[in-house]
Amino acid sequence: MNEEASEIEVSPLGGIVARAGMTVHVEIYRFVEGDDSWTLEVTDHEGGSTVWEDRFASDNEAHAEFYRVLETDGIQSFLEDQPESRRLVQRPPFNE
Numbered sequence: 055m056n057e058e059a060s061e062i063e064v065s066p067l068g069g070i071v072a073r074a075g076m077t078v079h080v081e082i083y084r085f086v087e088g089d090d091s092w093t094l095e096v097t098d099h100e101g102g103s104t105v106w107e108d109r110f111a112s113d114n115e116a117h118a119e120f121y122r123v124l125e126t127d128g129i130q131s132f133l134e135d136q137p138e139s140r141r142l143v144q145r146p147p148f149n150e
Contacts, residue, residue, distance in 0.1 A: 060085045060086065060087055060088065061085070061086040061087070062083050062084070062085060062086065063083060063084050063085075063086050064081070064082070064083045065082035065083060065084075065092065065113035065116070065117070067080075067082050067113050067114065067116070067117040068080045068081045068082045068083075068117075071120075071124070071129070073124070073128070073129040074128070074129055074130070076098070076099070076129045076130065076133070077098075077099050078096050078097065078098050078099075078129060078132050079096070079097045080094075080095075080096055080117075080120050081093075081094075081095040081096070081097065082094055082095075082110075082113045082116045082117060082120075083095075084113075089109075090111075091109030091110060091111065092109060092110040092111070092112060092113050092115070092116045093105065093106065093109060093110075093116070094106045094110060094116040094119060094120060096120065096132050098132055098133055102132075102133065104132050106119070
């Protein structure tokens, strides 16, 4: 499957989250033609993007994982060195 040409389904559970004066954009999505697993990606205000390497069985599971990390590690964890289960990629900043 050519992922670049595939249609993407975006979960309504994503959005902008602000805490402690910082803002991140949460994206939960999957490829329409594929294995039905969901991807979790969090982009900070400078365009740094944290993408979980692990996939999720549902968008609800991805949403819960974002909030688990947010509550246990804080929003600043999306700006620091990433654990092995997440990787840092660069994308253009989102528009607020």
